[in-house]
Amino acid sequence: MLATHLDPNTDLASRKPETIDKSVAWIMTELGLQSGDNLLDLGCGPGLYASRFARLGVRVTGVDYSRRSIDYARENAKIHDLDITYHYQNYLELEDENLYDSAVLIFGDYCVLKLEDRKKLLANVHRALRPDGLFVLDVTTPQLRHHQGDKCSWYVADAGFWRPTLHLVLENGFAYPEEKIFLDQYIVIEGDGRLTIYRNWFQDFDREMIVNELENGDFQVQSLWSDLTGTPYEESSEWMGVIAHRKP
Numbered sequence: 001m002l003a004t005h006l007d008p009n010t011d012l013a014s015r016k017p018e019t020i021d022k023s024v025a026w027i028m029t030e031l032g033l034q035s036g037d038n039l040l041d042l043g044c045g046p047g048l049y050a051s052r053f054a055r056l057g058v059r060v061t062g063v064d065y066s067r068r069s070i071d072y073a074r075e076n077a078k079i080h081d082l083d084i085t086y087h088y089q090n091y092l093e094l095e096d097e098n099l100y101d102s103a104v105l106i107f108g109d110y111c112v113l114k115l116e117d118r119k120k121l122l123a124n125v126h127r128a129l130r131p132d133g134l135f136v137l138d139v140t141t142p143q144l145r146h147h148q149g150d151k152c153s154w155y156v157a158d159a160g161f162w163r164p165t166l167h168l169v170l171e172n173g174f175a176y177p178e179e180k181i182f183l184d185q186y187i188v189i190e191g192d193g194r195l196t197i198y199r200n201w202f203q204d205f206d207r208e209m210i211v212n213e214l215e216n217g218d219f220q221v222q223s224l225w226s227d228l229t230g231t232p233y234e235e236s237s238e239w240m241g242v243i244a245h246r247k248p
Ligand SMILES: C[S@@+](CC[C@H](N)C(=O)[O-])C[C@H]1O[C@@H](n2cnc3c(N)ncnc32)[C@H](O)[C@@H]1O
Pocket: 005, 013, 014, 015, 042, 043, 044, 045, 046, 048, 049, 063, 064, 065, 066, 069, 089, 090, 091, 092, 105, 106, 107, 109
């Protein structure tokens, strides 16, 4: 997974470097972030965004529950002399209070959480932000699934994302349009016949759903976009970039 985050040629675990550069520049401007402001990066991974914000003088705290990603992010900050605080922690257990001017949750992480955990996360972000704090996140829309279609394919690889040795992968996607839920399923079969099933569930959102859900979590949506680089929102957008402010 860490290697996939760091691979500049894929958009699988993190976006490509040029998109991240654009996103960081746009978020800085759109949020009016200044050098010295405090930013919370939830699910920061190996710190691809955190390190860019830190180079612009933002005081970043990154939180992730991937040990390897946090170790890499800390090492990278040390090498480049960047003053970033990284916590190896589950953000559903975050207890920070009144510390940050802004918080970001980037690359659809909100969509993989079940409703109960999304509520918990919103409460944690609300508590962690200062009274006029801003929360930036991106979520997928059902349009992405229409574009992808129902997945049904297979491949054999000598080594790859799922295993370092020869394996067969059966990929299936199942859409549940009424609930706007999508299941991405991978059946991995190894040379000795061992079979493992991985299921990634996604909650997609339309405009009304995300506005209401954030409202229920005491956030007011300030603006909606097609991404986090400033592309205007359209009904056909496959992603939504959201900027919300914390209600008192
Ligand atoms: C899709 S990756 C995105 C990483 C980063 N935001 C980026 O775009 O480069 C999701 C990240 O969130 C982390 N993550 C997922 N659930 C988490 C949780 N409950 N607490 C902390 N980190 C979490 C994963 O370990 C992973 O690094």
